[in-house]
Amino acid sequence: MFKVFEEYLRQKIQISDEDLELIRAASIERKLRKWQSILHEGEIWRINCFIASGCFRLYRFGEDGTDHTLRFGVDNWWISDQESYNNEKPSEYNIEALAGSTVIIWDKEKWEALMSAIPALKLFTEQLLARGYEASQRRIFSLISYSAEEKYTEFQKTYPSVFNRVPLHMVASYLGISRETLSRIRKEFTKHK
Amino acid sequence: MFKVFEEYLRQKIQISDEDLELIRAASIERKLRKWQSILHEGEIWRINCFIASGCFRLYRFGEDGTDHTLRFGVDNWWISDQESYNNEKPSEYNIEALAGSTVIIWDKEKWEALMSAIPALKLFTEQLLARGYEASQRRIFSLISYSAEEKYTEFQKTYPSVFNRVPLHMVASYLGISRETLSRIRKEFTKHK
DNA sequence: CGATTCTTTGAAAACAGTCAATCTGTGTGG
């Protein structure tokens, strides 16, 4: 499965075969079954995790016990809890596989060594973070300014690859609306085509 | 006013007098009157901007013409549009002073030169970004999981320095609720003490 | 097929938004 990552990375940055071999040598491949968690709240997230195939979500429980989806991840995305990673403190989140999945992971120390050795990789990592931040900003805007229906259509349009693969009630929890409301919006939508 | 920034930075990182002088030499001080904008949508945000004193907000107009506050900034915060800055593309946002303010700014190129020359500054800049990202995550969680009332109390608790300085209707637009709703929540609150 | 999970539906209740009017405080100019 490293091949998947290799193709991904070569699309993103210029990298020599030697450097790529360094990256490969430091990586570990891991498979997860559906519903298996790769992060449980209370644990510290110490890895970089690339999704070679499959589907994940990062979520958290509210006071009342309901769960709230902070993020999804599908093939060729990264999934992580940056807060736990950066500050090496116990995570408040859970990350679970929504389907059988394969991930490529690197220990934090190994990734940092790789970034030191390969400047392009450091730059790329920084850009990834920046993209994530930008996506957060746009999501905040949609959460404070859109109606439930607008949030739904925007999500469907922006992340079709996610939308088609995850249970509806998780999309609802991602958008901050109830599953029933999402179901009704959806109904109206298919009606008016 | 550079003194304010100097104190701020010395609290955050170890830095020599020479390096600090480099940073000072590259900086520009600018004063803004109340309601003056430092970024208009369509412009490209090419600076790093530290708020030495005063108060700002970053906002955007929705389809219907109403404005939505993405972020506030007060003394000793940074304010920026990362998306425009990183990708050097026209901003979709506006940044305006909510009071007479003084900012210390650096051109993007100058700041990058400084980061190259002063590793600790580069590290610090990365950490700033990381903190911003983490704050975004927490805000997203509150937006998808809290009621209007909970969002209000959390904001008041988390950012008292902002809460006491900005008009209520802007807080409302930040929380994604109407000013009338915020007003009513507030009333209930003072009633039950 | 039976069990479980996911989705849909209906009806009522809670919640938040809109519109319009009023109130409050601040600052300006006469």
Add this chain to the structure above:
DNA sequence: CCACACAGATTGACTGTTTTCAAAGAATCG
């Protein structure tokens, strides 16, 4: 110093949206 204008905040009545609760249909999986 007063009158006025203005922006911000509040209030009431109403409307519309979203949630909740309960139940019933699909779909999936062993």
